[in-house]
Amino acid sequence: MVGILLDTNYASSLWCKNLYMSLTARLRDKRIPFVELTDTCGGDLDTVFIIASDREWTRSAIQQLNAGNIRPILICNQSEHLPGCIYSCVCSDISNSMKNLLDTLKIKKKSRIALFGMNTDSIADTSRVDSLFVWKESAFETLEVFTNNGSLADCFDRFYARCDRFDAAICLNDFAAVSLVRHLREKAPEKLEKLYILSCAANEISGHYRDHILSLNMNFEQYGKGAVYIYEALKKHRYLSEMTVRVVWSLETEKETPPSSVRLSLPEGKDRFYQDPELNEMMIVDKLLTLSDDTDKKIIEGLLQNDTYEQIADRCFLTVGSVKYHIKKLLQLSGAADKDQMVTLLKTYLS
Secondary structure, three states, rough: EEEEEEEOOOOOHHHHHEEEHHHHHHHHHHHOOOOEOOOOOOOOOEEEEEOOOOOHHHHHHHHHHHHHOOOOOOEEEOOOOOOOOOOOOEEEEEEHHHHHHHHHHHHHOOOEEEEEEEEOOOOOOOHHHHHHEEEOOOOOOOOEEEEEEOHHHHHHHHHHHHHHHEEEEOOOOHHHHHHHHHHHHOOOOHHHHOEEEEEOOOOHHHHHHOOEEEEEEEEEEEHHHHHHHHHHHHHOOOOOOOOOOOOOOOOOOOOOOOOOOOOOOOOOOOHHHHHOOHEEEEHHHHHHHHOHHHHHHHHHOOOOOOOOHHHHHHHHHOOOOHHHHHHHHHHHOOOOOOHHHHHHHHHHHHH
16 A cells, blocks of 8 residues: 655646656556555555645655655655755756757757746746756857746736847747747737747646647656555565666657767776775675675685685686686686685685
8 A cells, every 4th residue: 555645835837737647647556555645644555645836845755754664755846956855856857858858949940938937936937047058058149038927918018029030949848939929920920930849848728829839748647656666665675775767758759869879988987095005905805705606606716815726726616627717717706827826815815
């Protein structure tokens, strides 16, 4: 049995409902029984899934569950580190999702981009804009932000005064995209036809504006699959502590790009830790001991005692030929020039 805990203020939102449906559908597919929690988590629960948005609510919930020795699985839009919390997470891959948008514009040869409708108080909007600037290349001449400070109409007026500078717009959500299309239809339909509009969410309302808006698909079904995947992996491998799965949003027109050949040119490592001769010798000895089976270890013991091949063979119930074969394998592992060099190294640290 698993529990599901919902952020109370977030629970009525479409985003939360979609995540909840994705999770419960996957739990039913896997025949994993679940119960929705309110204020008590029974001791019979394998884990708790949290669907949340508010940072402080989420942190408090996780810390209280941690106190009861429960490491929950958080499903959320934005991944961020919560100090003092132990949890796994399924979240949106904002960085790669924003790269998808810019890659699409690059293919379409759009280089003068307006970022329309950014809510400066939103962590999600801020992270999207930051990611867009991270992935911005020289191919893009302009990347200009138009903020929504509580009035999409005002945001449009500021954009409209400069709209001739842009050949594309990335809207931070579908509501901003719909607002942009509506106002352009009313004021300058000829400019709307020239503007390539992408949006960061695929809400139902934007479906009525498909002639003008290309929206990212949030791939909600993947959040539930990712959460249950984490649950099953942690249950099977009890020494795994935490896992994070990120979901990439995709455009309707996207096709998966196959990997291409890459010629690597890597910088020289500067970590002096591994340049210590004594350390390297100990690492070789440790590798010999770690990768040796019981027979190898008996042979090493014989070499440390200066036993002959015949004596080692008698002790290990092997032929002399088999002993020589094992020693040859140990030599290859050690990288030593010959048996005497390897035995000297072993005696230095295993005397």
